[in-house]
């Protein structure tokens with residue numbers, strides 16, 4: 001079976017110009033069913049994996065989200081069809097944490113999962129406590145009430161790369177650089193939507209400034225806006241506001257690769273064996289969400305959002321002390337030096353479409 005670099009070489013050879021938009025490369029590197037980093041099944045996250053997520057820190061993240069989902073259910077008048085919907089559920093750990101925290105309350109849990117191998121791994125862990133759909137399109141017919149949640153999902157979507165060339169923005173394509181390596185070269189935009197997005201980018205940057213455009217994220221939030229449920233949408237990810245995203249200090253963009261807890265910008269090396277990821281442009285995400293009828297309820301550093309979410313629970317513990325493991329998790333999730341500052345949380349309100 002061919003490795004991912006060989007698959008890329010074959011695809012490059014099959015295109016007339018011998019080059020591919022970076023978004024297609026990232027799609028293959030992450031989601032090729034055999035050789036993509038996320039293709040073959042859920043990899044270990046946390047200490048034994050390549051990176052930590054708020055989920056891999058421990059069950060507290062799920063517990064806080066369970067309490068928030070419960071509040072949403074109550075605010076909607078406790079409807080019977082209320083469903084917690086998760087996308088990017090990986091090995092089902094967050095679903096398990098949320099369901100355990102709900103302690104037998106009969107709330108439905110639905111996972112949006114396109115990859116059959118992931119569904120298999122999730123079913124092994126969760127049994128019949130959850131149901132699945134393959135894509136957001138299935139949510140256009142129901143449920144009617146819901147709480148959608150995802151952690152580190154849009155940072156894993158394939159992105160286009162664009163570079164400011166002094167007079168105009170151009171797209172970056174992958175091509176071969178000899179028999180062993182690849183390089184990025186500039187070209188015209190590969191699709192009209194990218195050209196439209198690029199029109200809104202700043203033009204007072206130094207030539208060579210490179211950044212990512214996450215068209216998949218924009219399509220995703222539009223799909224969510226058109227889903228049938230009313231309720232709330234919770235998105236946690238690392239990301240930036242537009243002015244941080246376009247800052248001179250980020251002239252190389254935010255695309256990074258992760259392997260065994262080491263992070264660097266050599267994104268064309270070891271394709272398929274490293275996680276590739278970018279920061280979310282939250283300003284652009286919120287703008288698109290609001291254009292499609294979603295309402296921003298809360299957007300802040302993860303430390304502050306989870307701190308506020310935890311308040312009623314911490315108050316209810318008055319007089320009792322937190323066990324050491326829970327205390328450590330709370331610190332990791334909320335302290336600015338750990339995940340409290342680099343991660344941000346966005347809560348959107350969703351009326352019926």
Ligand SMILES: C[S@@+](CC[C@H](N)C(=O)[O-])C[C@H]1O[C@@H](n2cnc3c(N)ncnc32)[C@H](O)[C@@H]1O
Pocket residue numbers: 038042045053054055056087088089090091112113114150151152153156157
């Ligand atoms: C960085 S991991 C985060 C995993 C988990 N949510 C966590 O926080 O530990 C990104 C996950 O998103 C999944 N993913 C990417 N695109 C997806 C899509 N369109 N639908 C569902 N899952 C997707 C990947 O398979 C991967 O499991």
